[in-house]
Amino acid sequence: MIIREFKRSDVKRVLEIETASFRDPYPANILVDIYNLGAGFLVAQENNRVVGYIIFWIKFEEEGHIISIAVDKNYRRMEVGSRLVEKSLNIFKKYNVKSIKLEVRMGNKGARKFYSKMGFKEEKVVENYYEDNEDAIIMSQN
Numbered sequence: 001m002i003i004r005e006f007k008r009s010d011v012k013r014v015l016e017i018e019t020a021s022f023r024d025p026y027p028a029n030i031l032v033d034i035y036n037l038g039a040g041f042l043v044a045q046e047n048n049r050v051v052g053y054i055i056f057w058i059k060f061e062e063e064g065h066i067i068s069i070a071v072d073k074n075y076r077r078m079e080v081g082s083r084l085v086e087k088s089l090n091i092f093k094k095y096n097v098k099s100i101k102l103e104v105r106m107g108n109k110g111a112r113k114f115y116s117k118m119g120f121k122e123e124k125v126v127e128n129y130y131e132d133n134e135d136a137i138i139m140s141q142n
């Protein structure tokens with residue numbers, strides 16, 4: 001498996017994974033807009049097929065933010081997500097990012113465990129953060 005930078009031709013596969021993974025997926029144009037605005041966007045590729053992706057952002061040159069990560073259901077629990085996060089953390093380090101934050105749905109127990117395993121700590125709850133009023137947990141690492 002390789003981790004490489006996103007290309008426009010990956011949009012279709014990223015969208016398939018995004019749609020299968022989230023109740024409120026980002027539409028294709030937003031994904032491309034985020035990329036064009038300069039977000040970090042990496043994909044995991046196995047046998048010429050994109051099987052996961054991560055999108056992140058660096059705010060004010062010192063705060064990193066993981067915007068989205070998802071792995072094809074058939075490739076979960078095979079360390080694809082870990083590899084994507086590790087690579088992003090390396091990029092954050094290169095840019096001297098001091099802290100990294102992300103939001104996760106309270107009910108997304110799998111992702112919360114995943115992020116804890118990747119060294120993130122649950123920092124606080126933001127009530128009604130999502131459109132359907134679910135609370136978010138802010139997780140961070142320094």
Ligand SMILES: CC(C)(COP(=O)(O)OP(=O)(O)OC[C@H]1O[C@@H](n2cnc3c(N)ncnc32)[C@H](O)[C@@H]1OP(=O)(O)O)[C@@H](O)C(=O)NCCC(=O)NCCS
Binds near residue numbers: 071083
């Ligand atoms: C969260 C997600 C990206 C994890 O990707 P993944 O490739 O399956 O993760 P990894 O295989 O690298 O998991 C590493 C470790 O994290 C933990 N973990 C990952 N998924 C887990 C789950 N569903 N339940 C409990 N622990 C989990 C485990 O400790 C795992 O190690 P193990 O398999 O040896 O037990 C993936 O489940 C996914 O795409 N979920 C849907 C989208 C989503 O919720 N994204 C996060 C939104 S904030």
